[in-house]
Amino acid sequence: MxxxxxxxxxxxxxxxxHIGGVRTALYNYLFARQHGGDMLLRIExxxxxxxxxxxxxxxxxxxxxxxxxxxxxxxxxxxxxxxKQGEASNIQIESVGSHGPYRQSERRxxxxxxxxxxxxxxxxxxxxxxxxxxDAKRAEIPNFQYDARTRMQMRNSLTMSxxxxxxxxxxxxxxxxxxxxxxxxxxxxxxxxxxEVVINSNILDDKVLYKSADDLPTYHLANIVDDHLxxxxxxIRGEEWLPSAPLHVLLYRAFGWEDTMPQFAHLPLxxxxxxxxxxxxxxxxxxxxxxxxxxxxNQKDGTVSSGxxxxxxLPEAVINFLALLxxxxxxxxxMYTMDELIKDFSLDRVSxxxxxxxxxxxxxxxxxxxxLRSNEELAEMFRPVLDEKLSTIQTKTQSQTISNxxxxxxxxxxxxxxxxxxxxxxxxxxxxxxNFFFVAPTEYDEKSLKKRWKEDxxxxxxxxxxxxxxxxxxxxxxxxxxxxxxxxxxxQWELDKVVMPWIAEKEYGVGIVxxxxxxxxxxxxxxxxxxxxxxxxxxxETLRRVRTALEKLS
RNA sequence: GGUGCUAUCGUCUAGUGGCCUAGGACAACGGCCUCUCACGCCGUAAACCCCGGUUCGAGUCCGGGUAGCACUACCA
Numbered sequence: 001m002x003x004x005x006x007x008x009x010x011x012x013x014x015x016x017x018h019i020g021g022v023r024t025a026l027y028n029y030l031f032a033r034q035h036g037g038d039m040l041l042r043i044e045x046x047x048x049x050x051x052x053x054x055x056x057x058x059x060x061x062x063x064x065x066x067x068x069x070x071x072x073x074x075x076x077x078x079x080x081x082x083x084k085q086g087e088a089s090n091i092q093i094e095s096v097g098s099h100g101p102y103r104q105s106e107r108r109x110x111x112x113x114x115x116x117x118x119x120x121x122x123x124x125x126x127x128x129x130x131x132x133x134x135d136a137k138r139a140e141i142p143n144f145q146y147d148a149r150t151r152m153q154m155r156n157s158l159t160m161s162x163x164x165x166x167x168x169x170x171x172x173x174x175x176x177x178x179x180x181x182x183x184x185x186x187x188x189x190x191x192x193x194x195x196e197v198v199i200n201s202n203i204l205d206d207k208v209l210y211k212s213a214d215d216l217p218t219y220h221l222a223n224i225v226d227d228h229l230x231x232x233x234x235x236i237r238g239e240e241w242l243p244s245a246p247l248h249v250l251l252y253r254a255f256g257w258e259d260t261m262p263q264f265a266h267l268p269l270x271x272x273x274x275x276x277x278x279x280x281x282x283x284x285x286x287x288x289x290x291x292x293x294x295x296x297x298n299q300k301d302g303t304v305s306s307g308x309x310x311x312x313x314l315p316e317a318v319i320n321f322l323a324l325l326x327x328x329x330x331x332x333x334x335m336y337t338m339d340e341l342i343k344d345f346s347l348d349r350v351s352x353x354x355x356x357x358x359x360x361x362x363x364x365x366x367x368x369x370x371x372l373r374s375n376e377e378l379a380e381m382f383r384p385v386l387d388e389k390l391s392t393i394q395t396k397t398q399s400q401t402i403s404n405x406x407x408x409x410x411x412x413x414x415x416x417x418x419x420x421x422x423x424x425x426x427x428x429x430x431x432x433x434x435n436f437f438f439v440a441p442t443e444y445d446e447k448s449l450k451k452r453w454k455e456d457x458x459x460x461x462x463x464x465x466x467x468x469x470x471x472x473x474x475x476x477x478x479x480x481x482x483x484x485x486x487x488x489x490x491x492q493w494e495l496d497k498v499v500m501p502w503i504a505e506k507e508y509g510v511g512i513v514x515x516x517x518x519x520x521x522x523x524x525x526x527x528x529x530x531x532x533x534x535x536x537x538x539x540x541e542t543l544r545r546v547r548t549a550l551e552k553l554s
Numbered sequence: 555g556g557u558g559c560u561a562u563c564g565u566c567u568a569g570u571g572g573c574c575u576a577g578g579a580c581a582a583c584g585g586c587c588u589c590u591c592a593c594g595c596c597g598u599a600a601a602c603c604c605c606g607g608u609u610c611g612a613g614u615c616c617g618g619g620u621a622g623c624a625c626u627a628c629c630a
Contacts, residue, residue, distance in 0.1 A: 365580095
């Protein structure tokens, strides 16, 4: 039977969406798109005590930012990519589709019906054991498990008369509904990634399916009922669910839904970069990289978690990076657009073993995608960073160290960024590369001075100053592209034609003069090509900086 | 403790019995380019967990060890 592909991402709103969860969402999305199916988003909020306000919005906004589209269920109503850092999310949530509601807390009545079905068919029973009683039992008996061996010693509807049970329920006694697992049976789970997994039912316990305390089912029941009702064809989720997959198979069987049971695929876990174990929020804090897509302000515990977006990551880089963590394409390709991923994705190319989170590679991906963005786009992204930096400097120094601050047009900024973008991994890092264009050096890098500022340098700079003063404003910026060899171009600057012959004639040495000049302009021996710098700075500012340096360094 | 999953360079991985003298990418290292720092380009180093078995032939199949991870809640 060819079934329409319908997959779901079903997070719990218990905080920020973990990067591992993002990858799960991505794989689901790629699978759905590839098969022309539906990607649903369902919120699994059956644990009312762990609900964190804002988490739902956060999840939807994160997926929206990354371009992981939702066809059905809950999704962000309008994209909001222009949030300032730290600003609370203001997204609207909309619900689309005919299989709703898509929040489990809004599906109580539906679950009642199915709990009753299991009770009536004898696949489940009511248990009155309190958490305290269970704790006592666990303390008393090592490895205690509520199952076929022990349930007849407990307080439940199997050991009590119907009248007793009814009396207790009428009295308002809290109870749970437990799944009655039949012993001595090998349960087979067919996993698309791992193949056949067999577990004996003896090791399964009688899982709680429903708790009367908050009138909500537990994950297991809600999950199976919803996946069935929502006609989910494939369940793609983290490996941590593999041990409970047999229970889920048993549930499908108990409901009589085995013929439409979804196919399972359990994804390998994302591991800590160092040592072992699952990647956690704390690893991010400890090792200094984000574990969440977006910055998150947890209203419940007051913590703030850094995000990829706020750290300067491009969504396409995060997607590419995540896609390759646990999956590999059919060839040696590393750079993938979302469309290419959709084409090439395949569950049987998902690896079985956990993947250590390699943050360095993530940086490399961002570098690659940054180069692909236009200078204008980058200028737009960098503008807020620049404004902030400049205003702090201005208030801090109280002095007018900022040259042409107000004159930085988008065009000019884009031009500057074009000179340096290939040396940064992140947009905010641009500042370290371009700061000298906006702020004249007030001090000079010691190491550079030691190596590049020689005894003769002041004399050289005096002469260079005199020479440069003779250059007309027009010639100052003049340059032309000339062919050099096969499809290689070189920019020939007019200033080069003026300065180089002078150096040659005086036999000063290009390196020593140019580096001293560079120190005057930049404050250190770094930066783009010198004539690009003089071009951006302009004649007046260039000469001013040389004079300043001469004063300070002579 | 029990159950399950997993096991190739430091890391992500390719590899589905001969194409493997084990390939690619990140990181590292070296060189080239060059007025500087980068980028880029070129190159180097770097791995089949162990022990058996099957086979003419094993990274690849099987068994056993070992190790790592996950699960073992009225959490998901």
